[in-house]
Each structure stands twice: as structure tokens, then as C-alpha cells.
Amino acid sequence: MFSTVRTFGGQQYYELKRQCQKKKVLFEDPLFPPTNDSLFYKTQRVQGVEWKRPKEFCDNPRLFVDGISSHDLHQGQVGNCWFVAACSSLASREALWQKVIPSWKEQEWNPEKPESYAGIFHFQFWHFGEWVDIVIDDRLPTIRNELIYCHSNEKNELWCALVEKAYAKLAGCYEALDGGNTADALVDFTGGVSEPVELAEENYAADADKRNELFERVLKVQNRGGLISCSIKAVSAADMEARLDCGLVKGHAYAVTDVRRVRLGHGLLAFFKSEKLDMIRMRNPWGEREWNGAWSDSSEEWQKVSKGEREKLGVTVQDDGEFWMTFEDFCRYFTDVIMCRSINTSYLSIHKTWEEAVLRSAWSRHEDPLKNRSGGCINNKGTYLQNPQFVFDVKKPEDEVLICLQQKTKRTTRKDGKFENLAIGFDVHQVELNRKYRMHSLQPKVASSIYINSRSVFMRKDMKEGRYVIIPTTFEPHHTAEFLLRVFTDVPSNCCELSLDEPPRTCWSGMCGYPQLVSQVHVVSATGLKKQDSEGGADPYVIISCEGRKVQSPVIKDTLAPKFDVKGLFYRKKQSQPIVVQVWNHNVIKDEFMGQVVLTGDPNNQPTQHSVMLQDKGNKDNPSLSGSLQVVLFTSNSLTGI
Numbered sequence: 001m002f003s004t005v006r007t008f009g010g011q012q013y014y015e016l017k018r019q020c021q022k023k024k025v026l027f028e029d030p031l032f033p034p035t036n037d038s039l040f041y042k043t044q045r046v047q048g049v050e051w052k053r054p055k056e057f058c059d060n061p062r063l064f065v066d067g068i069s070s071h072d073l074h075q076g077q078v079g080n081c082w083f084v085a086a087c088s089s090l091a092s093r094e095a096l097w098q099k100v101i102p103s104w105k106e107q108e109w110n111p112e113k114p115e116s117y118a119g120i121f122h123f124q125f126w127h128f129g130e131w132v133d134i135v136i137d138d139r140l141p142t143i144r145n146e147l148i149y150c151h152s153n154e155k156n157e158l159w160c161a162l163v164e165k166a167y168a169k170l171a172g173c174y175e176a177l178d179g180g181n182t183a184d185a186l187v188d189f190t191g192g193v194s195e196p197v198e199l200a201e202e203n204y205a206a207d208a209d210k211r212n213e214l215f216e217r218v219l220k221v222q223n224r225g226g227l228i229s230c231s232i233k234a235v236s237a238a239d240m241e242a243r244l245d246c247g248l249v250k251g252h253a254y255a256v257t258d259v260r261r262v263r264l265g266h267g268l269l270a271f272f273k274s275e276k277l278d279m280i281r282m283r284n285p286w287g288e289r290e291w292n293g294a295w296s297d298s299s300e301e302w303q304k305v306s307k308g309e310r311e312k313l314g315v316t317v318q319d320d321g322e323f324w325m326t327f328e329d330f331c332r333y334f335t336d337v338i339m340c341r342s343i344n345t346s347y348l349s350i351h352k353t354w355e356e357a358v359l360r361s362a363w364s365r366h367e368d369p370l371k372n373r374s375g376g377c378i379n380n381k382g383t384y385l386q387n388p389q390f391v392f393d394v395k396k397p398e399d400e401v402l403i404c405l406q407q408k409t410k411r412t413t414r415k416d417g418k419f420e421n422l423a424i425g426f427d428v429h430q431v432e433l434n435r436k437y438r439m440h441s442l443q444p445k446v447a448s449s450i451y452i453n454s455r456s457v458f459m460r461k462d463m464k465e466g467r468y469v470i471i472p473t474t475f476e477p478h479h480t481a482e483f484l485l486r487v488f489t490d491v492p493s494n495c496c497e498l499s500l501d502e503p504p505r506t507c508w509s510g511m512c513g514y515p516q517l518v519s520q521v522h523v524v525s526a527t528g529l530k531k532q533d534s535e536g537g538a539d540p541y542v543i544i545s546c547e548g549r550k551v552q553s554p555v556i557k558d559t560l561a562p563k564f565d566v567k568g569l570f571y572r573k574k575q576s577q578p579i580v581v582q583v584w585n586h587n588v589i590k591d592e593f594m595g596q597v598v599l600t601g602d603p604n605n606q607p608t609q610h611s612v613m614l615q616d617k618g619n620k621d622n623p624s625l626s627g628s629l630q631v632v633l634f635t636s637n638s639l640t641g642i
Contacts, residue, residue, distance in 0.1 A: 004131070005124060008170065011135040013122035026053065026119030029137040032169040039141060040175045046148060051139040053119060057146070058156040063108045065157040068097060070257050071320060073160050075285045076149035080177040081253045082229075083167065084150055084285035086185035087160055088255035089227040096225070096342070100124055100189055101159065102133075123166040126191035128408050129358055129484045134166040141174070149174060182229040182253045184455050186340035190227060193341055193404040193486065195458050200233070200335040205328070215278045215327050218339060219259050225342040228256035230282065233335040247292040248333055254282040256337075257322060260313065264304050280330050281313075284321035291323045341402075343488060354402070354488040357495035361388045362482045363474055370501055376477030377451060378427055383477050389438050390470045391431070392487055392495035394463045397554065401463050402488035403428070405449065405472050406456035407481050423475035424483070425451035426459075431469050432520065432567040434551045438498045439469055440642055451475045465554045466566075469498070503571050515571030518642045519546065521579055521599070522567045522632040523553070526614075529560040529594055529627035531585060539586040540594060544568040546579045555586045560627070569642060576600075581631060583614060599633050607634045 007013075009031045020027045032038050034051030054061035070088040075081050090097050098104065100123055107121055119138045124131050140161050141148050150164040167188070168174045183194035197204075197214065204211045221228060234240045234251030242250045258281040265275065284290065295301045302310060315324065325333075345356050363374040375383035394401065405426050410419040428447040431439065446468070449457045472483060487495045503515055523542050531538050537558040544551045544566075551568035570579065579599040585592040595614025610631045636642055 005133050006130050008132050008134045011133075013120065013133060013135050016135060017118045017120050020118035020120060021116065024115070026117075027137045028119075029135065029169075032136060032165075034139050034141075038168070038173055041173050042175060045175070046141075046143070048143055049141045049148065050143065052142050052145070053138050054140070054156075054158055057140075057142055060111070061109055061156050061158055063101075063104060063157070063159045063162070065152070065154040068159065070255060070283055071322065072152045072154075072157060073285060074151055074153070076147065076151060080150065080164075080180060081285045082180050082182040083164065083177055083185050084160075085229050085253035085255040085283075086182050086189060086227070087150070087163065088257065088283050088285060089186065089229060090189050092257055093225060093227065096190055096227070099131075100163065104159075121162050121166070123163055125167065125170055125188045127170065127188065128406065128482075129360065129486075131191070132170065134169055136162065136166050136169060138162070140165060181454060182231075183338045183340065186227045186229065186338065187406075187456065190340055190342055192226065192343050193402060193458055193488070194456065195339045195341060195460060197337045197339065198335065199331050199337060204331040211328065211331055212278075214331075215259075218256075218280070218327075218337070219261075221339045221341055222256070222259040224344070227340040227342075228259075228337065229340075230254050230256060230330070230334045230337040232333065243289065244333075246333060247290055247296070249284065249289060252284070254284060254334075257281050257283050258313075262305060262313065263309055265306070278327035279313075279324050280327050281322065281324045283323075290321060291325050293325065293329060295324050295326060295329075297323060343402075355490065355492045357392065357485075357487040357489075357493055359390060359485045359487075359495065359497060360482065361390075361472075361485065361497060363387065363472075363480050365478055365480060374478055374480060375473065376479075377425065377473045377475050378445075380477050384471070384473070385439055385442070387471050387473045389498040390472070390485060390487075390495060391435060391467060391498050392470065392489070392493040393467050394465050394489065394493070395491050397465050398462055399465075399490045401461055401493075402486075403449070403459045403461075403470060404456055404486040404488075405458075406484045406486075408483065409455055421453045421455055422479050422481055423451050423453040424472065425449045425457050425475065426470055426472040428459075428461075428463075429469045429471065431467050432551070432569040433467050433553070434549070435467060435469070435569050436498070437500050437502055439471075440501070443469070513573040515573045516637055517572040517575050518636045519570045519572055519579060520567060520634040520636075520642060521546075521570070521581065522634075523564045523581060524630040524632065525561070525563045525565070526583060526627055526629045527561050529562075529583065529614075531560075531592065531594070538592075538594070540583055541586055542566055543582045543584065544579065545582075546570040547572055547574075547577050575635075579633070581629060583627075583629065595627065595629075597629055597631065599631065607632055609633075 016027060036044055068091050070091045073084050073087050075084045102124055110116055122133055122135045124133050147161055150160045152160055168177055171177060187194050204214055231253050232248060232250045240251040260279050261276040262279045263276055343354050345354055365374045366372040369386055372386040373388050375386035378384050405424060407422060407424055426449050427445050429443040430446045431443045447461050449459045472485060487493055521544050529540060538560055539555050539557050540562050541555045542553040542564050553564050553566035556562035580596055582596040583594040585594055597612045597614060611628055614627050614629055
């Protein structure tokens, strides 16, 4: 999951620290100075800010006081509950926060060696496909000796304030953290992929089966080291941070800190009866204002749970912002949940290992349609296929595929203002098994993401064996931006960008001929297949070949009437060369030939549907009838045809 780390602005933490210790001075960061430019990009919202070093506003400063905990954090004077909620989730995952706060023991204040302190810290975030090391000095914005942004319960515990400063430096300034997205912060803390789920729109509260399936997914993400956040959508400005009668707050990001199946009952009854309740625990970044319904801290429902079980769950009767509720109530009151999957790519893990493909590209404009790469969504039929295209293979009969598209966020500065995300999304088309060049006519669409003006969009789908093309787009044409595409499959997918429109011309093309005629063969289905040696079902597959190149379909198990639905694409040098379609029966020892048909191109360049009898190639004078095959043949001399 973790890769090499790049330094931000070329600042090397250990070299800068060594220089400061040698000169016996405290570090001053020239890239993020203590000025209003580091606080605001639009207006000076807060007056009287003083940048102070920790020893100037507290005694005995520490990174951690009594360890790290989700209870450490409180929201400050900027609207960054989303960031505080993400930090709360991060604090519960030791392996993750130790990546964000590297070498934390070395960075901790050492009272026994005060001369070693150099006023410099560094933190790491995942940024557009790579880990970035951010160096900061220890000066923090205060008013009347109080931190004005993210802070801890303990005045001298500073890990969250320093992490926030490093994140603000990456974003451009503190104001850039106002009204952000929890999903973005979760991804930046983990390098994972975030999956949004709309609880209200998909009606999980009323559908028990869907709710149980979702709980299993949420539980799996939690148990495998992922981070989860949730919120109640605010439909108007007046709704923002409005408190409901149940104690929950609208338009407010909550961190999910635990997911459990809680055993009900006491003593032996709890084990033999084995009744369990799906439960979820959350924390309000304000550190107060909790859920007051069933299973809230002091509710009588907790009497149904043994004292030992309550202790294991950490149930406390305090207004500390953390509370439990049933998953059913959770789906009833909350409208959105974000699951950030910690994608495991290690072959040494006992859990599911994913194969990851990471590709960078861009939407760019050009007057030549064949070079333009900013065509907009599929609604723009004339330009849609001008977008970047990426091909990948699903090599199992069925595989779960995760696709994440992320646009590159521009750095925020006072001069440039805050970058507004473009509305982005992608479609997935099933294509011929041997496609190597860009699509120039629409192929069947099998999946699509939502289109939204967020930094990233995500799709999870079970897909059948075959070859597919992903077309990432902006919603409107002519927009430009860099983007990152990540594709996760169970086995390697050979994902790559399709950059060529047609076979390249070489110095040998004049002598050997250049393929002018494009032929697409679509084998739809077969009926009445007969095995030569025995009765019963077969395991048929199709081989399509032309001019020495071939395409082989997946094997269809135990049938004499298979639906192949397989396509092949051939660039023919000679129209007279036939296309041969053969049907074989798969066998562990030796495959059995079942028959073939020979096709020629249609001179009118129109789709031609054939329903032809298969012939045994061993005896052409007296062919055995071994079933019929339905084939569609399309030929074209133009790029726009295929």
C-alpha cells in the first residue's frame, strides 16, 4: 500500500533539522510563513491572530499526552469538521497514523535533551498517487494564547494541530480547509479509495436485506483497517449544523470509531441464546452533543448487555461526543456514509490481495479531433470518444472490479483563489477481446459512475470475463485537468491507455502492405451443437482467426447451446482473406473440434448477420452437421467505423 515518498518543495526534514541544531536556532519555514497568506486566500475572517511556538502558549508541550486517541480532537474556528472527523478515524488506526506521523518518537519533545529541539516537524500524506513528506515549523495560529483551529483536550497535546498545519500547507492555506470533503482527507491519510453510499436515496432503512448486506461491507472495511465517516445531509444553509431532537447534527461529519455485533443477554444465557445486535459507534468532532435515542450512553437498553460486554465496548456515561446506536437507526437518521478501503496489495497478507493499476493522464484540448482529449460525457455524442481511453481485462469468469478516478487539485493561494472541482465521471464499455486501438464507434456500455464535482469518483462492480474500455470524462467538453485512474482487480488486468487510433505505419508497410480494411466479428450464440464421441453437454469455446491472428473466447461450461457474445477486431491487408470461426470443446487432455464457418467481408461495409451451419473441416465433401452459429460481421475502411 505504501510507496516511496517525495519531498514537498524539496525540503529534506533531517537535513534541515541537522542544520538548525548545528546553528542552535529554531526552524522557520520559508514556504509557509506566519502571515495572512498562510491563513486566508479570500478574506481575513479572523482578526488578531498571533503565530506562537508551543512553549509560548503552554507548559511542557508534547505530541501525545497519554497516547493518541479519537477523543483528542476538537474543531476550531474554521469549518473543518470533515478534517477533524477524518483525524478521529485516523487516531484509531496505529498502522495508519504512524505513516502520517513518521518517526513520532524521534519528533516528540525530549525534556532531557532540550538542546536537540529544533522547532521542525514533518508529516506524510498521499497526494495524487504518491506519498508526500511535508515539513513545517512549530509556529501555530493563536488568539489570546489559545489555538484557533484543531486542538486537543489537553492544551499541551499538539499532534492534531501540527498535522492540520501540514495539511493546510499542502492545500495552500488554512482557509482552504473550510468546507472540505471527509472522503478526500481519508484517502490522503491512507492512500486507499473512498466509496460513498447514499443511505437515504437507496432506502437502506426500509430494506432489511440491503441493510444487512451493507453492514457486512462496513464491518469488513472496519475490521480490515479502513476508515469510515458519516453525515446527515443539510438541504439548506439554515440546516447547516442544526441539531435534531435526537441529538444528531445536520451537515456535520461524524467519525465511525467502531462496528460490532453486540451479544445480548447475561451470563451463560448470552452464549447459548446467541442473539446479537448490529451496532455502530460514532464520534462528534465537537467533543459533545450526542445521540439521545435507543442505546445512547445512559439508555436502559444497555441493561440487556452484560457488564463485561459493556466494558469491552467502552460504554461511558459522558458527554464526550462518542456514542453507540443500532445499525438500523443509523440507516434511518444518517443520509451518507463514506468507506475508505485500505487496499491491500501485499502478497504476504492473509486477507484478500488486490492487483492495482495506476495510470496518469489528462483532459486536454486540440483542434484536431484525433488529438483532442476533452470531449465531455456521453451526452456529447460527437466528441465523447475523443476523451482518453483505457483498456483492461477481466481474466476470471467473474471478478469484483474497483475503479477510482481522481482529478488533480490545483494548489490554493491567495492569488489564485480556491480551486473548484470539475464535474467528472467515467463509463465502461465492453469491447473486442483483441482490441489494441482506440474506439471510434460506441460499444455496449456495461457500467458507469456518477458524475459529480468532487475530487474523486468511485465504482465497485462484479464484471464478467472479457476486455473493457474505461472512458474518463469531464461532464462538459473542453475542460482541461490532470487525472489519476486506479483499477483494482483480483488478478492482473493489464490496464493501459489506448494511445493509437490505428496500426502504426512502418518502413515495411510499403512492401508488406498496410492493413486498410477493418473487420469486426461478433459471435452471438450457437444451437444444436453435437459432441462427436458421446452424448451430453460440452464445454464449448470459439476461436476467431484472420491473417494469422486469432481471438479465443472464454469456455462456456456444460451446454450444447452456448451464448458466446464474443467479438474480435481484425485489420486486414487483403479483403479476400477469409475470417474463420471455429468451435471447440474444452478437455483437460485434448480439446475436441466441433466445426467451423468461413466468412468473407461485406462489400457494402454494412453489418451482415449470418446464421450458418458448422462444418467438420476433416471432410469438406461430406460435412457433418454439428449445429448452427449466429455471427455478425462488420467491415469498414474508415476509422469512424470501428
